[in-house]
Amino acid sequence: MGAFQTLPGFREFFPEDLARRNHVFRLWRRTANAFGFSEYDAPVLEPLDLYRAKSGDEIETQLFSFTDKGGREVALRPEMTPTVCRLVGERAGTLKRPIKWYSIAEFYRYERMQKGRGRCFFQLNADIFGEPGPEAEIELIALLIQSFTAFGLTAEDVWVRLSDRNLWFFYLEALGLDEPRVRAVLGAVDKFERMGDDAFKPYAEKFGPLDEAIKAKVLAFLQIKSLAGLEQALAAAGGGERLSARLADWKKLLGGLDAMGLSPFVTVDLGVVRGLAYYTGFVFEAFDRKGELRALAGGGRYDDLVAKLGGPELPAAGFAIGDMTFSLLLEQRGLMPPLAPAADVYVVIGGQKEREAAFADIASLRGAGYRVEYPMKEVAFGKQFKAAVESGARIALIYGSEELARGVVKLRDLRSRTEHDVSKAEVASAVRSVFTGQ
Numbered sequence: 001m002g003a004f005q006t007l008p009g010f011r012e013f014f015p016e017d018l019a020r021r022n023h024v025f026r027l028w029r030r031t032a033n034a035f036g037f038s039e040y041d042a043p044v045l046e047p048l049d050l051y052r053a054k055s056g057d058e059i060e061t062q063l064f065s066f067t068d069k070g071g072r073e074v075a076l077r078p079e080m081t082p083t084v085c086r087l088v089g090e091r092a093g094t095l096k097r098p099i100k101w102y103s104i105a106e107f108y109r110y111e112r113m114q115k116g117r118g119r120c121f122f123q124l125n126a127d128i129f130g131e132p133g134p135e136a137e138i139e140l141i142a143l144l145i146q147s148f149t150a151f152g153l154t155a156e157d158v159w160v161r162l163s164d165r166n167l168w169f170f171y172l173e174a175l176g177l178d179e180p181r182v183r184a185v186l187g188a189v190d191k192f193e194r195m196g197d198d199a200f201k202p203y204a205e206k207f208g209p210l211d212e213a214i215k216a217k218v219l220a221f222l223q224i225k226s227l228a229g230l231e232q233a234l235a236a237a238g239g240g241e242r243l244s245a246r247l248a249d250w251k252k253l254l255g256g257l258d259a260m261g262l263s264p265f266v267t268v269d270l271g272v273v274r275g276l277a278y279y280t281g282f283v284f285e286a287f288d289r290k291g292e293l294r295a296l297a298g299g300g301r302y303d304d305l306v307a308k309l310g311g312p313e314l315p316a317a318g319f320a321i322g323d324m325t326f327s328l329l330l331e332q333r334g335l336m337p338p339l340a341p342a343a344d345v346y347v348v349i350g351g352q353k354e355r356e357a358a359f360a361d362i363a364s365l366r367g368a369g370y371r372v373e374y375p376m377k378e379v380a381f382g383k384q385f386k387a388a389v390e391s392g393a394r395i396a397l398i399y400g401s402e403e404l405a406r407g408v409v410k411l412r413d414l415r416s417r418t419e420h421d422v423s424k425a426e427v428a429s430a431v432r433s434v435f436t437g438q
Contacts, residue, residue, distance in 0.1 A: 089311020
């Protein structure tokens with residue numbers, strides 16, 4: 001029988017790989033905590049209907065779904081948004097607004113594998129509930145950017161493309177299109193970057209060719225890359241109350257990010273509409289500047305989803321960063337540090353008697369939180385010192401027969417290559433002083 005293999009699209013994390021993953025998660029957590037977000041977690045297995053309610057029946061083709069032994073239709077979660085809407089909806093009456101939550105969790109999608117995309121992946125999800133204005137987007141986009149800069153990435157490495165589904169709706173309605181036609185045009189806009197003019201074919205099949213004058217205005221709107229350009233286009237469309245109010249929201253959002261010093265990371269880009277139908281306002285995606293990778297992150301406002309999934313009316317906005325593409329970017333930029341786990345202390349042991357004496361100190365140091373290693377079998381001193389250096393330890397503690405006879409332990413600092421005797425009773429405090437410098 002051949003060796004067992006990992007299922008297609010799933011990943012193992014050998015210790016060095018897990019060290020890199022933990023590094024990413026540690027900095028994501030630190031950043032989200034700095035922004036005052038609270039961490040939550042939730043089941044990895046959910047009722048299939050939760051995803052049908054959000055996305056319709058077609059979602060099933062992308063899911064790991066099955067009927068469990070109790071006859072229930074279930075699925076491994078493909079994303080966190082429906083789950084967090086359910087959780088917040090359950091307790092919305094008792095939670096203090098705004099509700100700022102985040103999670104780092106694993107997700108599963110049965111889809112074609114490609115670079116930066118597998119069938120299981122981790123995401124940082126961050127969401128704000130209960131804040132209807134652009135203040136929520138300011139906070140989320142600032143958190144998104146800091147989730148990149150925490151690793152040493154700069155505005156020369158990553159950028160956030162900011163768009164607005166509401167603005168598209170108001171603009172296209174001002175051009176005379178009804179809601180079904182607006183949605184069809186947005187579908188074309190979503191695919192235009194990849195498909196060019198072919199993106200408009202589904203619209204033509206449904207409604208006939210899009211009026212050339214309207215199409216020209218849609219394509220011109222797509223080219224806008226600044227707030228000033230936006231103001232001009234909206235004035236030309238006849239302005240109106242809804243467009244003016246929306247422009248004020250844009251000014252507040254971009255002004256807030258500018259005041260935080262984040263303008264170099266953000267560009268107006270109306271080509272981003274996010275294919276998911278549940279987005280209701282501002283939407284944004286993050287990319288690497290070189291354009292070599294898939295989107296690093298995406299998000300937006302989804303004010304109707306909590307109520308749609310059975311909760312109360314509650315405004316909401318959020319984003320997710322996937323770990324696979326993000327880790328690829330860090331590797332490309334040389335920002336993933338070497339993360340071999342190193343010992344703090346390596347204990348060098350003479351014979352059996354010395355081993356018994358060393359064990360009490362080993363247990364005590366480990367109890368204090370130090371990473372301590374020692375040879376499990378009797379090995380020559382020379383080999384032990386070599387192992388001490390290879391372990392990455394800062395300190396070697398030497399338990400030889402001569403030291404034992406004098407009631408001391410030799411402490412060798414493996415960086416400064418100095419050594420001195422410490423009394424057996426003071427080993428723990430001597431080690432602590434090396435690490436704290438006190």
